[in-house]
Amino acid sequence: MPRLALLSLCTALVLALPAASAAQGAQQPGAEVGTLIVAHGGGPAWDARVQKVAAEVRLPGPVGVSFLMGPGAKERPFQTAVADLVKRGAREVVVVPMLVSSYSGHYEQIRYLVGERNDLDSTMMHHLHMSGIERAAPGVKIKLTKAVDDAPEIADVLADRAKGLAEDPSKQALFLVGHGPNSAEDYAEWMANLRRVADTVRARTGFRSVLLDLVRDDAPAPVRAEAVARVRELIEIQHELTGREVVVVPVLISTGKVSTEKLPKDLKGLPIEYTDEGLLPHSGMARWVESRVRGAAGAMSS
Numbered sequence: 001m002p003r004l005a006l007l008s009l010c011t012a013l014v015l016a017l018p019a020a021s022a023a024q025g026a027q028q029p030g031a032e033v034g035t036l037i038v039a040h041g042g043g044p045a046w047d048a049r050v051q052k053v054a055a056e057v058r059l060p061g062p063v064g065v066s067f068l069m070g071p072g073a074k075e076r077p078f079q080t081a082v083a084d085l086v087k088r089g090a091r092e093v094v095v096v097p098m099l100v101s102s103y104s105g106h107y108e109q110i111r112y113l114v115g116e117r118n119d120l121d122s123t124m125m126h127h128l129h130m131s132g133i134e135r136a137a138p139g140v141k142i143k144l145t146k147a148v149d150d151a152p153e154i155a156d157v158l159a160d161r162a163k164g165l166a167e168d169p170s171k172q173a174l175f176l177v178g179h180g181p182n183s184a185e186d187y188a189e190w191m192a193n194l195r196r197v198a199d200t201v202r203a204r205t206g207f208r209s210v211l212l213d214l215v216r217d218d219a220p221a222p223v224r225a226e227a228v229a230r231v232r233e234l235i236e237i238q239h240e241l242t243g244r245e246v247v248v249v250p251v252l253i254s255t256g257k258v259s260t261e262k263l264p265k266d267l268k269g270l271p272i273e274y275t276d277e278g279l280l281p282h283s284g285m286a287r288w289v290e291s292r293v294r295g296a297a298g299a300m301s302s
Helices: 003-027 044-056 071-075 078-087 105-113 122-130 152-165 184-205 221-242 257-266 283-301
Strands: 033-039 063-067 092-098 141-144 173-178 209-214 246-251 272-274
Touching (some): 033 283, 044 063, 044 071, 063 071, 092 105, 092 283, 152 283, 184 209, 209 221, 246 257
Parallel strands (some): 033 092, 246 272
């Protein structure tokens, strides 16, 4: 290459570096942005999976965890977790709800805690009061992100879980089963997001059939019974289609009573390969937290 052309190329590369660095910096939050992961909460083992993923999050600022229910909620309520992030250098806090859906009572609890709403269902408010959970002290800038919803990272986790159970995905079916909300309106929102997730899982795994539904675990008994009956019918249809055991993977944050006791009872007698593992612990969930924080931090600075 002629010397003049080489010199021109080097100059162009040098000039481009500051712009590239600036673009990368805009995507990466600074050390003054703290991350607070807020999860439902359960027993010690349930909570430990959240803590494990939180420890894998790689961001410049401090990272904390808070729970809405269970022993962990009283030990480290929301207001205490935010105050701790401030002590560790955070001037702004991004709250990441580690929930399957943004359409739930627990997401509304978090919206209340960050000040996005001033009213709250009496039952949800009672749960907060019982655990001593309050809003953070004034003066801290807080940004709330969406829950998992249809994030691409959840498809990565579910695909890994499913492939771990499958012998030949091209000849087998996969069923994704979730907890689900009470109301019909929220059910529709959950399903809309999870259908997009199912489409991505199908593309990444090659299963012959991928279906999903929710057992509506907190709904009145007749509603839940009908939801379970529908889940069983869909799995039976998939089995008839493939002639093979159906791989069943729960869409739940962590491993607990729903995945280890309730769902096995609901699915008893069906021709399935089942895992009781939730989304945690999986490194993809740490990547999801990082993605949510980067998006929120960019919005806070704009």
